[in-house]
Amino acid sequence: INGQYFLCNFYAQK
């Protein structure tokens, strides 16, 4: 999606 961050940009995978 253009112009949208993803959650993995902020949180690490467990």
Added chain:
Amino acid sequence: MFEARLTQGALLKRLLDSVKELVTDANFDCSETGISLQAMDNSHVALVSLSLRAEGFNPYRCDRGFSLGVNLNSLNKIMKCAGNEDVITLKADDSSADSLCLLFENSSNERVSEYELKLMDIDQEHLSIPETDYDATVMMPSAEFQRICRDLMVVSESVTIDVSKDEIKFTAEGELGTGNVKLKPTSTIDKPEESITIELGQTVSLQFSLKYLSNFTRGTPLSDQVMLCLSDNMPLLVEYKMDIGYIRYYLAPKVGD
């Protein structure tokens, strides 16, 4: 053996309603302390995290930790067979949990229905979300937040949320024009459910997709108040607190211009 009996069965219906639009399959992780669920939506932009404490059930029994992999559409179909006043009991055999038993009892205990839901193996990614000190924490009536999301969707598919000490402002800009809603902190001692409070470390301004936000507002029937937690360049946390736990939604911000 896993068994959880919820006297307020309608709560389970509402919880399911607040999750099922965001995710289709999810693991309910059961442990001694309660039931939890964490699932991301398909596009990996939003996440829902649900926690229900064991004390909220009567009785609650879970001998060892295990996961129930559930297709939420199927569960929803079965839950529609429960009356709003029914007591709902969930049961599973934790050693070979290939199905979940749902027992619906009416208040006079004259009608008891029992359903078995087939379970599935769900390989789900889990994110580790640390405890965060947010720049801004806003408490407001959940119905107001729902209305703002619904109203601003008329104008645009995104909303900018600005929080300062004196107000929280929601702004939308679209092809037809612009719209904004500003709310000032109020404290109504006799009606705490209507109060608006802002705790601010520093001002924030973030843009989010309204489609996801309005999806989160399916949690509105769970709580009179909603908590919005924001920090610059961090996902938004939207939390609905209940007597027996909470539902939290996380949403990654949109990339600024």
